[in-house]
Amino acid sequence: AKNGGRNRYSFFERQMDEALRLRKVVEDDLRAAILADELQLHYQPQYKANGEEIVGVEALVRWPHPQHGWISPQQFIAIAEERGLIIPLGEWVLRKACEDAKRWPGLRIAVNVSPIQFRQRDFVSSVMNIIEEADIDPTRVELEVTEGVVMDDADAAEEAMMELRARGVRLALDDFGTGYSSLIYLRRFAFDKIKIDRSFLESMETTGESAILVHSVVHLGRALGLTVTAEGVETSEQHRFLQALGCHELQGYLFSKPVPAHEIDKMLGIAPDE
Ligand code: C2E
Ligand code: CA
Ligand code: CA
Ligand code: CA
Numbered sequence: 001a002k003n004g005g006r007n008r009y010s011f012f013e014r015q016m017d018e019a020l021r022l023r024k025v026v027e028d029d030l031r032a033a034i035l036a037d038e039l040q041l042h043y044q045p046q047y048k049a050n051g052e053e054i055v056g057v058e059a060l061v062r063w064p065h066p067q068h069g070w071i072s073p074q075q076f077i078a079i080a081e082e083r084g085l086i087i088p089l090g091e092w093v094l095r096k097a098c099e100d101a102k103r104w105p106g107l108r109i110a111v112n113v114s115p116i117q118f119r120q121r122d123f124v125s126s127v128m129n130i131i132e133e134a135d136i137d138p139t140r141v142e143l144e145v146t147e148g149v150v151m152d153d154a155d156a157a158e159e160a161m162m163e164l165r166a167r168g169v170r171l172a173l174d175d176f177g178t179g180y181s182s183l184i185y186l187r188r189f190a191f192d193k194i195k196i197d198r199s200f201l202e203s204m205e206t207t208g209e210s211a212i213l214v215h216s217v218v219h220l221g222r223a224l225g226l227t228v229t230a231e232g233v234e235t236s237e238q239h240r241f242l243q244a245l246g247c248h249e250l251q252g253y254l255f256s257k258p259v260p261a262h263e264i265d266k267m268l269g270i271a272p273d274e
Contacts, residue, residue: 025068026079034088039063041096042258045267046110046229046251049243054267056108056142058251059097060258061089081116090117091126098134098141100261104268108142110172115148119156124163131169138168142193145171147179150189158189165190172229177217186224194221198232198252204241211241218245 033039043057063071080086094111101109117123131138143164150157161171172193173185177200186194196217203210214230221228230242233252242250262272 022068022071022075023079025065026071026076027083029065030063030076030080030083030085030089033063033065034085034092037092038066039089039092040260041093041100042260043100043264044251044258045256045264046108046249047255049247049250051239051243051250051255054107055249056110057101057104057264058110058144058258059093059100059112061093061112077114081114086114086116087120090114091130094127094130095134098131098136101136101140102134103261103270104264107268108140108170109136110142110144112174113143113145113149115146115151118145118149118160119153124160124167127164127169128167139170142170142172144174144195146174147185150185154188161190165192172227177213183220186220186226191226193227193229195229195231195251196247198230201230201232201234201238201252204238214242215245218242218247222246 040062041059042062043059045054046056046058047053048055061073061077063073063076065071077086080089090113097109097111101107120126127141127143128138131141165171170192171190172195173189173191174195175197176194178197179185185191194217196214200210200214200217204214218228227248228246229249229251230238230247231251233239233242233250233254235254238252239250239254256267265272
């Protein structure tokens with residue numbers, strides 16, 4: 001009976017062990033990985049509604065761990081936030097993305113920003129310094145933030161956002177529709193764009209309600225003068241539906257997964273430099 005009991009729990013225990021082991025790997029190695037330039041950026045193209053013309057790319061961080069293989073951002077961003085590592089990580093991501101973006105004139109470069117970065121007193125000057133050092137036009141840079149940004153200190157967030165926009169940096173509200181009071185945020189804060197969360201698209205084909213929601217969100221965004229992007233587009237049915245609704249931009253596996261910078265070069269017909 002003792003043995004049976006142990007076996008019944010062993011699967012769960014193994015999963016716990018796995019999660020704890022991974023957490024420990026991240027805690028032990030992330031700081032050094034950032035300093036040693038071990039992280040990488042992949043880029044997912046963003047297309048006009050026709051699905052043909054690339055208008056921008058979203059930078060997504062990747063960590064190829066020398067011993068443990070690829071660790072996904074879902075597994076390490078939260079720990080980086082807890083440990084204060086999101087600040088150096090976020091600066092590394094923005095710097096690298098701006099450098100890479102110089103090879104892609106005319107394309108927008110979207111970078112994800114954690115609420116914790118946004119909360120830093122010197123966030124705006126840190127962003128502007130990196131953009132100036134890279135010597136790219138600030139209007140090409142788009143910061144993707146979630147509702148969390150405005151949750152605890154709305155006044156400070158509003159000020160930082162106004163300042164960034166005054167300097168030409170664009171702001172997108174990411175994962176739109178997954179939070180609590182998105183509509184209020186849209187009215188108050190200076191966003192250029194909303195990104196409709198892919199959870200809406202996932203259920204769109206099976207239930208009529210989701211299709212109605214997507215329809216409403218696209219029209220709302222357009223009515224407010226915002227650019228509307230749908231993320232997680234996986235099927236041509238979704239593409240046709242979103243295009244017909246008047247969604248401005250699309251991103252998803254149907255068009256391209258996130259890929260290394262040299263793959264973006266190829267898509268744009270840029271010859272490799274070495
Ligand atoms: P996100 O910003 O919502 O990014 C979209 C995620 O959906 C990415 O996952 C992307 O690879 C994935 N995706 C794109 N198209 C499709 C699709 O058609 N189908 C499906 N199923 N998935 C799709 P990824 O790269 O694993 O990133 C996960 C999250 O980690 C991001 O969600 C973002 O919140 C965070 N993250 C990634 N890079 C950074 C970063 O540099 N800084 C910060 N603060 N967060 C980051
Ligand atoms: Ca994003
Ligand atoms: Ca998103
Ligand atoms: Ca997300």
